[in-house]
Structure formats: C-alpha cells, structure tokens
Amino acid sequence: MKGFHTLLVAVAVVGGGALWYAAQRKPAPASTRTPDRGAPPPVAATDGFRGFTVGSDSAAVEVVEYSDFECPFCASFATVQMPVIREQLVAKGKVRWRYRDFPLPTHAYSRYAALAAQCAGEQGKFWEMHDQLFFRHDWAQTGKNPRSLFRDFAKGIGLDLDRYDACMDGQRYAGRIQASVEEGDRLGVNGTPTFFVNGRRFEGRPTSDAFTALVDSLTRQRKSKT
C-alpha cells in the first residue's frame, strides 16, 4: 500500500510539473515557421481555389500575400499599410491583391481564424472578416478561445450565422487552407507576411511606399513594352 501511495504522489508531481511547465512555456516567435509543429494536416483541397482577391482583374500588377491572421506583423501590415495600398493602388486599378492563407503552426488559432475568413468568404464577405480579424487583433494576444468573438465578428458583418456555424463546424474550407499552405511551402514561404509581386518574391520592407514605387515601376515597364 505504501508503494502505491508513493506511485500516486509521483504521478501527481510529474503530471503537475508538466502542467506547470506547459503554462510557463512561451510561444515560439511569431514570424517564423517550425514545420514539425502539431498543426492538423487536413487533406489539401483540389478545387483550384486561388485565394480571395480585391482589385481590378485587368490590373497590370498582382500582389499575392501569404499571411496569418494571428501574426502580429501581418496585423500591423493590414492595419497600417494596407488601407493606403487599397486607396492608392487597388482602388485606382493599378493592383489586384490576392490573399493566401499561411497559418503558422506556432499559433493556436491561426487555422481557426483562416477558416472563419473562408466561411465569411463563402457569403461574399471575406475582406470584411479579414478586416475584423486584423483590426480587432486583441484576440491574438489573449490566447483565449476566440470562437464566440469570431462569431460576434460574423454577426457584426452581417453573415447568416446558421450558415457560418455549419461552415465552421464542418471545417468546410480546411482543405483550401491546407492547399494554400502547401503552395506557400513550395514557393519557399517561411514566415508571414510574405509577398510575391507578379510572381516574384518581394524582398524589401513591406510598406505602402515600397509597393507604390514597385507597382509604378512595373506599370511603366509594361507601358514601354507596348
């Protein structure tokens, strides 16, 4: 009996220690990707979905952004630079912007947020949800389950909540997100946000001024060729 009590105490101490360790452990840096982390690997979709876009189909320049809704750098870009880009480049027909999901496995709710945006996209409100997720980014700092908050976002942007719930519960677009991740992997994306401008990786500091200069340059080149 004494041996059993010793075993019981040992299990309690080891288990309690493991819980304490888990609670103390800091998350890995937000902008780097560690491929062996435990993100669920759903089957990649084969529906050929290429990401939600904003801007004219006839724009001379296309920017593809690989982003993660939980990433603070992505949120900073979306809230500081993107509004200017939308106004100065997208709205003027110079750029078509394509958003691709690249949820980092170091983040607890990245895929869930990506799923929420996809489910909003199903109802034609991807960009509205995109803005909610980035502009109200507190959820990414608290570490708390954002399910009800995302549902509030969905309600706030006027989604049909029954359809949204069904979409989320069924993980309807998990495969699309995985396909986007695999595509990013093939392209060598190793952090977020990563940009490709007309297929070439953008290496500079992602500011609205930098994109404006590059887009103007590419547009001029295209005009001079024609």
Added chain:
Amino acid sequence: MRRRQAVVLLALGGLLLALYLSLYKLGLIGTLQCGTGSCEYVQTSRYAELLGMPVAFYGVVGYAALFVVGLAGMQPRFANDRRLTVLLAALSSLGLAFTLYLTYIELFVLRAVCRWCVGSAVIIAAIWALSMWGVRRTD
C-alpha cells in the same frame, strides 16, 4: 483492492489530462500539443462547451470525484463497502456515456479527432470496465 488502486491511478491520469485541456480553455496554455490530431478544431468548436462551461471542466469534476471515491474505497473500513463500488460504477457509467456522446460529435459531426479526447475516452472506458467488474465480483 488492486482494482480500486487502478481506478485511482487512472482517475488521477484523467484528472491531469482534463486539467491540461481546462488550462488551455482558460488561455493559460498557448498551444495544445496535439501531434497529428485536430485538437484545435475540436477544442474551438461549439461542442467544446456545454451549458456555458467548457467540456474539460466537467472532466475535471468527474475525474476528481472518481479519484476521491476510489481513494476512499481503499481505506480499510470501506474495503468491502458495496455502496462505494456501486457509486464508482454509477459515476464511471455517467462519464462513459458523456464520453460516447463527445466521441460521436467528434467522429460524425466535426469529423475531427482530438487525441487528448481519445486519451480521456480510453481512461474512462478502463475505469468503467474496472468498476463494473467490481460490481459483478461483489454480487
């Protein structure tokens, strides 16, 4: 006595597991260590809460109750007390029924499996089997 020892040990394991999931729900643990499972999807689904409380909290309460009853049953004066045997069987049956419901949700509604939930299901099934065995043995 061996059976009750096993129940106590299993209940302690289940309690630690449920505590881990509860800490996650409280935001005290950033990311669930899940390997190849779909823990995040399961734990963020609407079925991860029941009557406004995270399902993991019910696990903490249930396993704590099994642990206390099992531990009490190991005391010499309760060694042959059939009431504790029946109480263990009743509690574990309740836990098993709840687990079966949650497993159904995982497999047929969410179509995603959280390996921590599988671990808990194995533990409660083992406790239930041991408890029912105890009921039969004392008939």
